Amino acid sequence: MKNTTLNRLGFQLLALALALGITSLILLAVGARPIQVFKDMFGSLGSVNKFSDVLVSWVPLLLVTAGLLITFAAGLWNIGVEGQITLGAIGTTMMLRSLQDSAMNPALIITLSVLAGMFAGALWAALAGALKTFGGVNEIFGGLGLNFVATALTIYLIFGPWKRPGTGSMSGTEPFADPLHLPLFEGLRLSPWSLVIAIAGIIFVYFLLQGTYFGLRLKAVGRNFRAAYLLGIPTWQYMMFSFLLCGALAGAAGALQVTAVYYRLIPAISSGYGYLGLMVAMLINYQAIWAVSVALFFAALNIGSIQLPILHKLDSSLSGVLQGMLVLFVLLAEGARQRFTPKA
Amino acid sequence: METELILIGLAGVLFAAAPIIFAVIGETVTERAGVINLSMNGTILLSAMGGFAASSRTESLLAGFLTGAAIGALVALVVAFSSITLKQSQVAVGFVLALTCRDLAYFLGNNYMGVSGPRVPAWDFPVLGQIPIIGQLFFHHDVMTYLSFLAILLAWAWIFRTRPGLMLQGIGERPASAYVRGANVNLMRYVYTIIGGAIIGLAGPTYSLSVKAGWNGTISGLDGFGWIALSITIFGGWNPLRAAFGAYLFGLLQWLGLVLQPSLPNIPSQVLQVAPFPLMILTLLLVNIGDAEWVERTLAAMPESARRFFTKAFRALRASPPAALGVPFERD
Numbered sequence: 001m002k003n004t005t006l007n008r009l010g011f012q013l014l015a016l017a018l019a020l021g022i023t024s025l026i027l028l029a030v031g032a033r034p035i036q037v038f039k040d041m042f043g044s045l046g047s048v049n050k051f052s053d054v055l056v057s058w059v060p061l062l063l064v065t066a067g068l069l070i071t072f073a074a075g076l077w078n079i080g081v082e083g084q085i086t087l088g089a090i091g092t093t094m095m096l097r098s099l100q101d102s103a104m105n106p107a108l109i110i111t112l113s114v115l116a117g118m119f120a121g122a123l124w125a126a127l128a129g130a131l132k133t134f135g136g137v138n139e140i141f142g143g144l145g146l147n148f149v150a151t152a153l154t155i156y157l158i159f160g161p162w163k164r165p166g167t168g169s170m171s172g173t174e175p176f177a178d179p180l181h182l183p184l185f186e187g188l189r190l191s192p193w194s195l196v197i198a199i200a201g202i203i204f205v206y207f208l209l210q211g212t213y214f215g216l217r218l219k220a221v222g223r224n225f226r227a228a229y230l231l232g233i234p235t236w237q238y239m240m241f242s243f244l245l246c247g248a249l250a251g252a253a254g255a256l257q258v259t260a261v262y263y264r265l266i267p268a269i270s271s272g273y274g275y276l277g278l279m280v281a282m283l284i285n286y287q288a289i290w291a292v293s294v295a296l297f298f299a300a301l302n303i304g305s306i307q308l309p310i311l312h313k314l315d316s317s318l319s320g321v322l323q324g325m326l327v328l329f330v331l332l333a334e335g336a337r338q339r340f341t342p343k344a
Numbered sequence: 345m346e347t348e349l350i351l352i353g354l355a356g357v358l359f360a361a362a363p364i365i366f367a368v369i370g371e372t373v374t375e376r377a378g379v380i381n382l383s384m385n386g387t388i389l390l391s392a393m394g395g396f397a398a399s400s401r402t403e404s405l406l407a408g409f410l411t412g413a414a415i416g417a418l419v420a421l422v423v424a425f426s427s428i429t430l431k432q433s434q435v436a437v438g439f440v441l442a443l444t445c446r447d448l449a450y451f452l453g454n455n456y457m458g459v460s461g462p463r464v465p466a467w468d469f470p471v472l473g474q475i476p477i478i479g480q481l482f483f484h485h486d487v488m489t490y491l492s493f494l495a496i497l498l499a500w501a502w503i504f505r506t507r508p509g510l511m512l513q514g515i516g517e518r519p520a521s522a523y524v525r526g527a528n529v530n531l532m533r534y535v536y537t538i539i540g541g542a543i544i545g546l547a548g549p550t551y552s553l554s555v556k557a558g559w560n561g562t563i564s565g566l567d568g569f570g571w572i573a574l575s576i577t578i579f580g581g582w583n584p585l586r587a588a589f590g591a592y593l594f595g596l597l598q599w600l601g602l603v604l605q606p607s608l609p610n611i612p613s614q615v616l617q618v619a620p621f622p623l624m625i626l627t628l629l630l631v632n633i634g635d636a637e638w639v640e641r642t643l644a645a646m647p648e649s650a651r652r653f654f655t656k657a658f659r660a661l662r663a664s665p666p667a668a669l670g671v672p673f674e675r676d
Contacts, residue, residue: 030452077435136632137625140382140435141578144571145625152618156611275443282436315454315561317447324444328422331437335430 011337015329023322032312040311041304050303052190056261058299059198060085060253064277065291066205067249072286073209074242075222080128080143082274083150084121084247088254089269090154091120096176096258097162106179114255121251122244124150129243133236155267162265172266182260191260201249206288218242250274279327285334298323351480353599359485360555361595362492363388363547367573368580368587369495370543374420376503376582377536378516378668381423381544382438385570386445388548391415392566393453395549396559400461408462408549416545417538419445424537428530431672442570456559463557464488488550495543499584512536516666519673529673547573575624579631581663590627594620634658
């Protein structure tokens with residue numbers, strides 16, 4: 001047992017070294033100095049300001065990863081999560097718009113809006129789920145298609161019905177008034193409410209999967225669909241429910257992007273957090289306990305890479321390259337470990 | 345005059361579909377062998393960028409296409425190694441590669457943004473180009489378009505009309521039987537995945553050196569092609585001819601969207617650009633819905649004539665994947 005753990009750790013360190021090595025080679029190929037680049041990516045994260053920015057990016061990533069752990073437990077590849085974030089943002093914006101001129105208490109308006117976003121995200125996920133359950137459309141392709149549709153819907157709303165007074169623009173809808181923003185920490189861009197919601201989300205998922213009968217049966221559906229069905233587990237209902245939960249968590253991520261980050265709907269509101277969440281889930285081998293730290297690391301890479309164009313004239317997509325290489329080599333190392341270590 | 349314009353439009357559809365054709369044919373060959381190469385969207389972007397970069401550096405078009413094919417083959421090799429040798433999930437590795445190659449393309453392509461480079465020259469096919477209408481539709485393009493036509497026919501003939509093609513079907517449908525018949529299943533899967541990857545890799549340079557020459561990073565308009573091509577492969581039922589039909593139908597609809605744009609001023613152009621995606625979902629729905637349990641039950645409850653009609657319709661649309669698609673082969 002202990003040997004396996006040690007063995008696994010060795011292979012994962014090897015994966016980390018390979019990912020860093022290949023990324024360094026890529027940096028050398030474009031004439032940059034890898035050590036300096038890595039140092040600049042992480043070095044600037046020490047300040048309170050920067051670290052709070054990392055947390056701003058960590059919140060949606062953690063929420064999305066939490067949701068995906070549920071669909072992965074059910075054996076589903078919910079690539080549509082990106083669109084579910086977008087719909088969450090749209091639902092929230094819609095509710096905010098319809099209530100912003102009312103005399104209602106702002107706190108109540110925000111609460112209702114976030115709930116509307118979670119509802120919209122769940123609805124979008126249910127669409128992918130229904131396509132799979134009743135139409136036989138693989139959730140990967142249904143979800144991908146729905147992602148593009150969600151983006152188009154956002155752009156349509158920004159340039160059409162919700163356009164700014166005058167003309168619509170890529171900068172998004174008219175920002176909401178101050179009282180409708182989630183309060184921030186003094187002098188930072190981070191809202192304590194976002195942190196609370198994200199942490200509550202991952203704790204909820206952790207206990208759902210580890211400590212409940214529902215989680216156990218869900219995992220049974222994911223591991224062996226047919227056996228679960230024969231055991232009398234209502235399989236498609238479980239799959240559908242996991243879609244709904246994941247969609248609601250992704251929707252919450254989108255809702256917070258509107259109420260705590262941008263204060264409006266922008267075209268790229270989901271910012272690729274859905275796809276990144278899939279990578280985090282793969283990297284942590286679908287174990288909820290690791291989500292918090294790995295999502296934080298990925299968020300740090302995201303924020304660290306923002307400086308690259310200014311400091312090194314490099315494209316900020318470097319963070320995506322490094323994240324991808326990391327996941328790729330961890331998957332490969334795990335395969336190599338299983339293949340080349342003798343079974344006891 | 346009207347017909348003239350329509351002919352030019354349709355010829356444009358055939359021309360612009362060439363990258364998707366390469367992608368779809370490459371993926372069809374790969375999946376026929378039982379391997380899913382989900383990395384396509386990233387592969388195409390990286391090969392488009394790499395092909396363009398190689399061409400603009402060497403001033404050689406050939407270098408660009410060879411680079412593209414090499415990138416495609418290399419990414420496919422990673423997919424093959426991880427799924428065949430290491431028996432990891434093809435979906436997981438493919439998806440990670442799709443994202444990583446995409447980011448890599450944007451990262452490495454940063455220096456080639458908006459740089460001018462060579463472009464495949466138009467070349468009217470001799471003799472055949474003279475035929476009225478047909479010539480105008482099919483033979484007033486460039487070499488890559490003709491190669492895309494050829495790829496469809498060759499792939500179809502290889503799979504369905506040759507002995508090795510029969511073996512290819514075998515390793516995707518019943519690898520155990522193919523193995524007993526003397527096929528080295530895993531080696532052949534490697535070979536077909538890499539060849540398929542090289543064909544997919546042609547899609548990128550065909551775009552960046554011919555259809556829409558140049559590299560413009562995230563606004564190249566190429567992002568998403570790979571995902572569309574994957575669903576067209578399914579729509580095509582793993583048959584190159586039907587897949588090509590799907591690709592052209594898709595191009596036709598996109599073109600119609602463009603033509604109809606002026607008469608629909610209330611709809612922003614970005615919305616029409618994604619019109620194919622709901623369509624893609626719809627086609628996948630049509631292809632698969634015949635297998636759903638509730639449909640079978642509903643059909644059983646229908647009167648005889650209606651049932652026969654719908655059963656026939658669903659069977660015509662239905663596309664079943666190679667039985668061993670995505671399943672690793674172990675010989676024991």
